[in-house]
Amino acid sequence: MNISGNTIFIPGSTSGIGLALAVELQKKGNTVIVGGRRTDLLEQIAADHPGIDTVRIDTTDAESISSAGKEVLENHPDLNVLVAMAGIMRVEDWHQPGSFLETAEAVMTTNVLGPIRLIAAFTEHLQSKPDAAIVTVSSGLAFAPLVATPSYNASKAAIHMLSESIRLQLADTSVQIIELVPPAVRTSLLPGQEDSEPAMPLDEFVSEVVSLLESQPEAPEIQVERVKFLRYGEARGDYDDVVKTLNESDPHAK
Template sequence: MQISGNTVFIPGATSGIGLALAIALRDRGNTVIVGGRRTDLLERIAAEHPGIGTVRIDTADAESIRVAAKQVLTDHPGLNVLVTMAGIMRVEDWHRPESFLASAESVMTTNVLGPIRLIAAFIEHLQAQPDATIMTVSSGLAFAPLKVTPSYNASKAAIHMLSESIRLQLADTGVKVVELEPPSVRTSLLPGQQDNETAMPLDEFVAEVMSLLEARPDATEIQVERVKFLRYGEARGDYDQVVATINDSDPHGK
């Protein structure tokens, strides 16, 4: 993915990693459109961050994705980058179905069906562009589980394998598939995570991501140093120790 000169749509970017990445990409000379459910947040972003476009979208709703995609492509026919940022994380207790079933269904709808539906809405357009990118967003927890968030872990593992698979299928097109793999970052993904000192500061994370994108435009996985502890535990042969560490020392993952 080239670091500038793109038209980028980031649904799920009204806060956290998504918004910080949107600002960083705008500052590097990209046209950026962010999407989210809450119109008040979208209005605030438009006012506080000139140059960033906004569109209302609920990535858990197939019809909302269809309507938003039509609007984005009408307003920005040069769109060539889709970042499937939207995601939710829930603490679950799998001892009793009433404690996890509704949560698990919601997580899977947002984190797995959402990206699938987004890609479906934009893939034909992206294939018609001379140079296009789909950036998926998995997690370090796709590779080592945090015991209190089973559905989230599974959803991000699914995104990893989806990314690997569609990259193979789209190899005969001009569409690149890049997987962003965050560690725990200081955002509001879980209550209190923004104050978790073991999580990576948001500004540091985004700065490192931008540096990696610039240094390695052909990379298929964007991995800051902090996430490699999780990503490569099995390859290093210390997977059991990685799992024990993130579950014993940090309620939100390493």
């Protein structure tokens, strides 16, 4: 993926990693479209960041994805990059089915069905572009589980394998599949995470991501240094120690 000269749609980016990444990619000379559910946030983003376009989209709603996809392509026919950013994270207790089922279903709908529907809405168009990319967003927790968030862990493992699989299928096209693998980052993904000492500062994370995209344009995965502890535990042979360390440091595991 070239770091500049793209037209990029980032649904689920009205805050956190998505918004910070949108702002940095615009600075690099890209046309950026931000998507989200809340029109007040979209209006604020448009006012705060002139040149960033916005579109309302609910990534849990198949009809909303279809409608927003048509709007984006009508207004931005040069679109060549999709960043499937939307995701939620919830603490669950699986001792009692009634306490987690609704939450688990919501996590899977947002984190797995959402990206699948987004990719389905844009894949045909992207294949018509000579230099296109789909960026998926998994997590270090796809490779080492946080005990408090079973469905989130599973959803991100699914995104990892989905990325691996569609990369193979689309190898004969112009569409590059890039998997972004964040560690814990200081955002509001979980209550208190924006002030969590073990989590990576948001500005540092996004700066490193943009630097990696620029220096490694052919990379299948974008891994900041801090996520490699989780990403490669099994390969290094210290998986059990990684899982133990991860959960000992997390307040939600207590």
